[in-house]
Ligand SMILES: Nc1ncnc2c1ncn2[C@@H]1O[C@H](COP(=O)(O)OP(=O)(O)O)[C@@H](O)[C@H]1O
């Protein structure tokens with residue numbers, strides 16, 4: 398398995414564990430927060446966010462879809478809307494006093510959107526306190542479900558939004574680059590989570606060693622690192638295992654054209670268990686379907702424009718599974 402950890406390593410040095418620990422444990426919440434990520438742009442995160450949000454709204458739930466892909470925001474288009482007058486930029490730059498002021502109704506009943514910033518502000522540039530405030534304010538929104546459409550990449554902010562959510566969905570394409578990015582994303586989450594906990598400060602050298610070890614060697618594998626910690630300090634090793642076991646990822650294979658592509662989700666699940674010791678659930682797949690781009694061209698959500706196409710039918714199955722958990 399080839400994972401390039403170079404970026405993760407250098408980025409990890411920037412933020413002390415004490416700063417991170419206030420994000421952990423998970424926030425007390427009223428709404429269910431689902432984050433939709435995936436290491437790469439163009440895999441279908443916004444499409445999945447928009448159509449999942451629509452289906453939950455159609456079930457009668459109050460849903461807010463939030464475009465956190467600051468810098469590449471297009472969730473509004475996936476929901477069949479123009480750029481709303483108020484966006485997250487107004488909140489971040491304090492043009493408005495509360496997050497509620499940038500919640501805009503969508504054409505779909507029960508569904509509102511917080512549109513992403515339309516300027517160059519990237520989510521990576523969101524300051525630590527701003528991020529915490531945003532997470533807290535999201536929690537105060539009067540919604541049953543809040544869906545976070547995350548940007549591409551593994552910036553700390555993207556990772557933290559993913560970790561803080563109740564469900565972490567990863568959209569993956571059945572192609573090597575996307576699968577590689579998914580592993581990179583999972584590994585980054587894994588490291589970020591460990592760094593959030595002050596108790597693990599004493600094992601930082603081991604973590605760093607695992608991160609800097611040559612890819613493909615035993616030392617580079619996170620499960621080896623856990624085994625090492627267990628040997629040196631069994632109690633801390635157990636604590637580490639417990640923390641890691643709380644991380645849950647759910648994978649959606651998108652743009653699937655055949656059975657073998659659909660089954661790739663199971664391989665990713667197995668590899669993640671073996672190498673990271675993390676639970677990855679393969680939720681299911683979405684068909685590759687021409688209706689996807691046809692609906693984008695019409696600026697309409699696919700499940701609304703083509704409710705009976707293969708993609709919409711596979712969406713129904715997927716959302717039913719997600720909702721029932
Ligand atoms: N299941 C699918 N079948 C065909 N095309 C798809 C499918 N899912 C997504 N696409 C195409 O991929 C493009 C990128 O999707 P998008 O949701 O914007 O990706 P992301 O948010 O991850 O950058 C869309 O414009 C759409 O045309």
Ligand SMILES: [Mg+2]
Nearest residue numbers: 442443466471
């Ligand atoms: Mg997007």
